[in-house]
Amino acid sequence: MIPIRDINPTRRxxxxxxxxxxxxxxxxxxxxxxxxxxxxxxxxxxxxxxDRLVSLEPLAFVTILTSMFxxxxxxxxxxxxxxxxxxxxxxxxxxxxxxxxxFYLLCGLGAALGQTLVSLRSIVPMVGASGAISGxxxxxxxxxxxxxxxxxxxxxxxxxxxxxxxxxxxxSWILVQLFSGVLSLGMHATGGVAWFAHVGGFxxxxxxxxxxxxxxxxE
Numbered sequence: 001m002i003p004i005r006d007i008n009p010t011r012r013x014x015x016x017x018x019x020x021x022x023x024x025x026x027x028x029x030x031x032x033x034x035x036x037x038x039x040x041x042x043x044x045x046x047x048x049x050x051d052r053l054v055s056l057e058p059l060a061f062v063t064i065l066t067s068m069f070x071x072x073x074x075x076x077x078x079x080x081x082x083x084x085x086x087x088x089x090x091x092x093x094x095x096x097x098x099x100x101x102x103f104y105l106l107c108g109l110g111a112a113l114g115q116t117l118v119s120l121r122s123i124v125p126m127v128g129a130s131g132a133i134s135g136x137x138x139x140x141x142x143x144x145x146x147x148x149x150x151x152x153x154x155x156x157x158x159x160x161x162x163x164x165x166x167x168x169x170x171x172s173w174i175l176v177q178l179f180s181g182v183l184s185l186g187m188h189a190t191g192g193v194a195w196f197a198h199v200g201g202f203x204x205x206x207x208x209x210x211x212x213x214x215x216x217x218x219e
Contacts, residue, residue, distance in 0.1 A: 003169055004161065006086050007148040014089035016097040020104065021081050024129055027069045028077050046070060047125025050116040068108045070127035080129045086149075087140045088133075094143060095212045103212045107135020107204045114200015118185065126194045131201035134177075138205030141170045143213070174202050 031039055045059075048067035052060035071077040092100040111131020140147075148163040181195030 001154070001164075001169070001172075002152040003083070003086055004150045004152055006090070006144075006166070007150065007163065008090055008144055010089050010093040012089075012093045014092045014097075016100045016104075017084060017088035017092050020088075020101075020129075021084060024069055024071070024077065024081060028071050028074075031070065043070060043125050043127060047127045048112050048115075049125050050119050050122045053112070053116050054120050064109055064112045065105065067112070067125070067127050068105075068129050068132050071129070072127060076128060080133055084129065084133050084136065087136050090144060090147075091136050091139050091209075094139075094209075095214055099212050099214070103139075103205075103208060104132050104135065106208060107138075107201045108132035110135060110204025111194075111197040111201035114203070115194045115197040117200075118181070118196045126197060128194075128197075131194070131197035134198045134201030135205030135208070137170050137173065138202040139209035139212075140205075141166055141174075142206055142209050174199070177202070 031042070034042060046063055046066040047070060048063045049060065052063075071080065088100075091103070095103060108129075108131050111134060112126070115126055115131070145165065145167045147166045149166055149169045151162055151164050151169055153160050153162055177195050177198040180193070181199055184195055
């Protein structure tokens with residue numbers, strides 16, 4: 001199932017959410033314009049490589065940030081930005097724009113650590129905003145478990161739009177990440193989805209939301 005929108009309006013324009021989306025799109029356009037060899041070199045340089053992080057290479061700590069703004073393709077970018085657009089505005093409204101940006105980056109750090117812990121010597125670059133966005137999903141689940149999410153559901157040959165509570169949509173999402181991550185343990189990674197980055201970001205979002213949301217944020 002694919003979330004389309006949440007039925008949870010806010011009274012504040014999500015400035016930081018929009019700026020993060022725009023920045024991701026701009027970076028992807030630059031990626032798209034690069035020749036293949038230059039793109040591969042950029043991903044290897046600015047993507048997060050767990051082995052380099054464990055080895056305490058100075059540039060590896062910079063890639064915790066830069067890797068959040070690189071994407072492997074249009075589908076990767078669009079999927080991440082869809083989730084950020086749907087769920088980011090409410091979390092930004094709950095904590096304010098500046099706190100939201102710091103929260104987003106810390107969730108990205110949690111995602112990087114989550115993936116690194118299960119693949120200490122991996123030399124495969126990790127790229128994408130999904131780890132940081134997973135933190136937004138975790139915090140959204142904490143704050144709005146009963147909010148409705150309009151979801152595109154595939155039932156065999158039939159496709160329907162149905163409204164489901166957040167706990168069903170995001171609860172099933174994190175279970176898929178955990179299950180897929182456990183199945184991937186011990187496999188030789190050559191690319192693909194960094195499942196434990198999603199888990200790490202999600203857990204970071206749950207743990208940090210209490211510190212970052214403003215008092216009386218619902219008013």
